[in-house]
Amino acid sequence: xxxxxxxxxxxxxxxxxxxxxxxxxxxxxxxxxxxxxxxxxxxxxxxxxxxxxxxxxxxxxxxxxxxxxxxxxxxxxxxxxxxxxxxxxxxxxxxxxxxxxxxxxxxxxxxxxxxxxxxxxxxxxxxxxxxxxxxxxxxxxxxxxxxxxxxxxxxxxxxxxxxxxxxxxxxxxxxxxxxxxxxxxxxxxxxxxxxxxxxxxxxxxxxxxxxxxxxxxxxxxxxxxxxxxxxxxxxxxxx
Amino acid sequence: xxxxxxxxxxxxxxxxxxxxxxxxxxxxxxxxxxxxxxxxxxxxxxxxxxxxxxxxxxxxxxxxxxxxxxxxxxxxxxxxxxxxxxxxxxxxxxxxxxxxxxxxxxxxxxxxxxxxxxxxxxxxxxxxxxxxxxxxxxxxxxxxxxxxxxxxxxxxxxxxxxxxxxxxxxxxxxxxxxxxxxxxxxxxxxxxxxxxxxxxxxxxxxxxxxxxxxxxxxxxxxxxxxxxxxxxxxxxxxx
Numbered sequence: 001x002x003x004x005x006x007x008x009x010x011x012x013x014x015x016x017x018x019x020x021x022x023x024x025x026x027x028x029x030x031x032x033x034x035x036x037x038x039x040x041x042x043x044x045x046x047x048x049x050x051x052x053x054x055x056x057x058x059x060x061x062x063x064x065x066x067x068x069x070x071x072x073x074x075x076x077x078x079x080x081x082x083x084x085x086x087x088x089x090x091x092x093x094x095x096x097x098x099x100x101x102x103x104x105x106x107x108x109x110x111x112x113x114x115x116x117x118x119x120x121x122x123x124x125x126x127x128x129x130x131x132x133x134x135x136x137x138x139x140x141x142x143x144x145x146x147x148x149x150x151x152x153x154x155x156x157x158x159x160x161x162x163x164x165x166x167x168x169x170x171x172x173x174x175x176x177x178x179x180x181x182x183x184x185x186x187x188x189x190x191x192x193x194x195x196x197x198x199x200x201x202x203x204x205x206x207x208x209x210x211x212x213x214x215x216x217x218x219x220x221x222x223x224x225x226x227x228x229x230x231x232x233x234x235x236x237x238x239x
Numbered sequence: 240x241x242x243x244x245x246x247x248x249x250x251x252x253x254x255x256x257x258x259x260x261x262x263x264x265x266x267x268x269x270x271x272x273x274x275x276x277x278x279x280x281x282x283x284x285x286x287x288x289x290x291x292x293x294x295x296x297x298x299x300x301x302x303x304x305x306x307x308x309x310x311x312x313x314x315x316x317x318x319x320x321x322x323x324x325x326x327x328x329x330x331x332x333x334x335x336x337x338x339x340x341x342x343x344x345x346x347x348x349x350x351x352x353x354x355x356x357x358x359x360x361x362x363x364x365x366x367x368x369x370x371x372x373x374x375x376x377x378x379x380x381x382x383x384x385x386x387x388x389x390x391x392x393x394x395x396x397x398x399x400x401x402x403x404x405x406x407x408x409x410x411x412x413x414x415x416x417x418x419x420x421x422x423x424x425x426x427x428x429x430x431x432x433x434x435x436x437x438x439x440x441x442x443x444x445x446x447x448x449x450x451x452x453x454x455x456x457x458x459x460x461x462x463x464x465x466x467x468x469x470x471x472x473x474x475x476x477x478x
Contacts, residue, residue, distance in 0.1 A: 009390055013251055016389050150255050151248055153414045175392045178437045179422055186421055198417045 004139040005166055007159045007176035010146035011107045023138045024115040025129065025162065027122070027155045028145035031082045031209070032104030034122040034216035036233055039087035039097060041125070041224035046096045046232040049105035059098040065091075067099040084215050096232075103145040108228065111143055118228040119236060123158060123191075125222040130165035132225055132238055140166070142180075153183070153198045157191060160184025191217045243378040244405055246398045246415035249385035250346045262377045263354040264368065264401065266361070266394045267384035270321045270448070271343030273361040273455040275472055278326035278336060280364070280463035285335045285471040288344035298337040304330075306338040323454050335471075342384040350382055351467055359465035359472060362397060362430075366459045369404035371477050379405070381419075392422070392437045396430060399423025430456045 004022075008014055027033055036047050050056050053068045053075055060066065065079045067086070074081035080091075082101055099105065111118050116138065121129050133140055142162055144155035160180035163173065167181070187194035192213065227236035247253055266272055275286050289295050292307050292314055299305065304318045306325070313320035319330075321340055338344065350357050355377065360368050372379055381401055383394035399419035402412065406420070426433035431452065466475035 009248065010252065012255070013249065013389065016251070016387070147414075148255070150252065150413070151415045151418070153417060156414075156418065174389070175386075175437045176390045178392060179390070179395065179418065182422060182425055183418055186425065198414045 001137065002172065003137075003170045004172040005142070005163060005170040005177055006140070006174045007142045007144065007156070007163065007180045009144050009151050009156060009176050010149050011103075011110050011143065012146075012149040014107075014110050014143065017141055019111070019115045019141050021116050021139065022141045023117045023119060023133065023136060024111040024141045024143050025119055025121040025133075026104065026108050026111055026143050026145065027158050028101065028104030028107065029122050029158045029216055030154050031084060031212050031216055032099070032101040032145070033120045034124055035082055035084045035087045036099070036104075036120050036226050037122045037125045037222050037224060038084045039092045040120075040226040040233065040235050041222035042087060042089040043093035044087070044095055044097055046234050047226065048096065048098045048232050049108045050098060050100045051105055051109055053100055056098050056100045062096075065095050065097045067097055069101050071102060083209065083212050085212070103147060107143055107145040112228055115141070120226040120233060121158060121162065123161070123217055123219050125220070125225060126158075126161055126165070127220045128223045129225050130162055132236070133162075133166060134169045140170070154195055156180045157184050157187050157194070161188070240376065241411065242376075242409045243411040244381070244402060244409040244416055245379070245413045246381045246383065246395070246402065246419045248383050248390050248395060248415055249388050250342075250349050250382065251385075251388040253346075253349050253382065256380055258350070258354045258380050260355050260378065261380045262356045262358060262372065262375060263350040263380045263382050264358055264360040264372075265343065265347050265350055265382050265384065266397050267340065267343030267346065268361050268397045268455055269393050270323060270451050270455055271338070271340040271384070272359045273363055274321055274323045274326045275338070275343075275359050275465050276361045276364045276461050276463060277323045278331045279359075279465040279472065279474050280461035281326060281328040282332040283326070283334055283336055285473050286465065287335065287337045287471050288347045289337060289339045290344055290348055292339055295337050295339045304334050304336045306336055308340050310341060322448065322451050324451070342386060346382055346384040347467065354380070357467040358475060360397060360401065362400070362456055362458050363461040364459070364464060365397075365400055365404070367462045368464050369401055371464055371475070372401075372405060373408045379409070393434055395419045396423050396426050396433070400427070
């Protein structure tokens, strides 16, 4: 079977890819897609990604939890933001969460208009996600949410981790696959230390989320693969 | 002195950068910017980059050499294309060359509208270029021409080589600097072997330009730094 895997390094490049018969994996590991994976894994009924804070408000009267973050901080008056520690069983089990984030939901919305299927990736569900991708008869696009449309290291490293897992099962790789995989091989023994040498450390240090970062860089603590159904991210039934 | 160096991985991301007080280095190492460096180093009076083959024709009656390439091949009826072997002293010394290429001239034109200054980089003039950048009091943007607006490895590796040379002289680096530099460190002992594992080898193998690739990956065989003046690339006077 001839299958293609590609890495789109930022949403600003998404229009260069043909994805109508591909599975798109949206990646925003610090922190949106990690929190989504953790929340769905912890029994959230659904997580609804919305493009901006105003859209979030339209859900205010429906008994949903409202999560809004802008530039890494919880928006005043909302239940919580992007920290994975807000997505525990106690807080989100059986609930629907409406979520807006700086980069992740933008990437999700862009992909959803044309992709065959959109799923959510993070280090937390790496193995589970890759095992599932291996047995689908589909090309795969790994879509890094990046930082305000620009390249970022953390999402690229995760894309590289997926490429490393899937290399034997796919036949076509683009240049960004090669770059992402090699960077991951270089960084994998200590992802945090690697990220600390990047501009990322300036970006995120300012937000005081070191505990979140540590959490989001854990491998394979979740089995859940969130999948986009209509407007909502829900648990993908894999069996 | 606080100076910033950034890597723009494809022209499609150029609008994310503020470059009006920066020096932009345009990078299309296979093969446009290598040929430009080699041609200027060999005494070409000027090389005029144009956006398309039709623009090239408007220069036909002025005694200029016309170079046109599309998808890696010489356009019928033109003097030559992008191969650096066409830019020898015998062929271009004292002459003006009008050049259109798939990716390189597009990046050049985009940068020229806003940058403080636009210069040309390739492995052939790496050291000379870096020595000059070190002593300018300017931020630097390394602009990879990429492949049809997408990321490519060869231009990123060269950007990484420049970052490696300039690291001590600059204080601010973006995530793409970190990625490019690490990829270069990984590849530098055998750039050709490294590139062969990429999609690039498929792209370029089809064009039968293995000798050109070998040539373009040589380090520091030229001193010349081409600089954009008006519509023309000419020799930068560095002393």
